[in-house]
Amino acid sequence: DAGVTQSPTHLIKTRGQHVTLRCSPISGHKSVSWYQQVLGQGPQFIFQYYEKEERGRGNFPDRFSARQFPNYSSELNVNALLLGDSALYLCASSLEARANSPLHFGNGTRLTVT
Amino acid sequence: GESVGLHLPTLSVQEGDNSIINCAYSNSASDYFIWYKQESGKGPQFIIDIRSNMDKRQGQRVTVLLNKTVKHLSLQIAATQPGDSAVYFCAENAPNAGGTSYGKLTFGQGTILTVHP
Secondary structure: OOOOEEEOOEEEEOOOOOEEEEEEOOOOOOEEEEEEEOOOOOOEEEEEEEOOEEEEEOOOOOOEEEEEOOOOOEEEEEOOOOHHHOEEEEEEEEOOOOOOOOOEEOOOEEEEEO | OOOEEOOOOEEEEEOOOOEEEEEEEOOOOOOEEEEEEEOOOOOOEEEEEEEOOOOEEEOOOEEEEEEOOOOEEEEEEOOOOHHHOEEEEEEEEOOOOOOOOOOOOEEOOOEEEEEEO
């Protein structure tokens, strides 16, 4: 079975630009979460979506937005990119949007902002 | 504030030894904990989880221990192999202000495990 797939794997953008990252969850998983991982640190929660609705949001500015589609895939959008947005962006899927439903991560999109 | 931290940022062991990775958490409301392994260039890989109503859970070569009294979590890896070399993260889930748990995980900084042949 395919795991969580993310695209693109690597991306280079310039300050002020916007970016769209894509995620396909494990088949059967209805919840998708997004995390940002800065080098040398643990992942930080950005969003969780379940059945196309936002269920949780982390401490990130409004420049970050996301959505989930009817097929449960998801997009993360970041506007007005800053140098500090350079990070590994991880998508995770789970069966349900609740605790005790383990998150399974993709390999991430490495975003570099210059 | 809420945080999950690790006592030791690096751990070096010989192949075949047992490894113990420790984690401290500060949110007494956390009710679910997970250990992840992250290899270079990859996303975190689920290892094992434990609910707050348990104090021990075993998997294949791994055991997680939870001590709620001192807010401490540990991951034990038996007969450590070179393939176990990676960064290990503990993560916790706590209900939000409304009392619901929607699956947000708070991660620690990670411990680098190096296994020497």
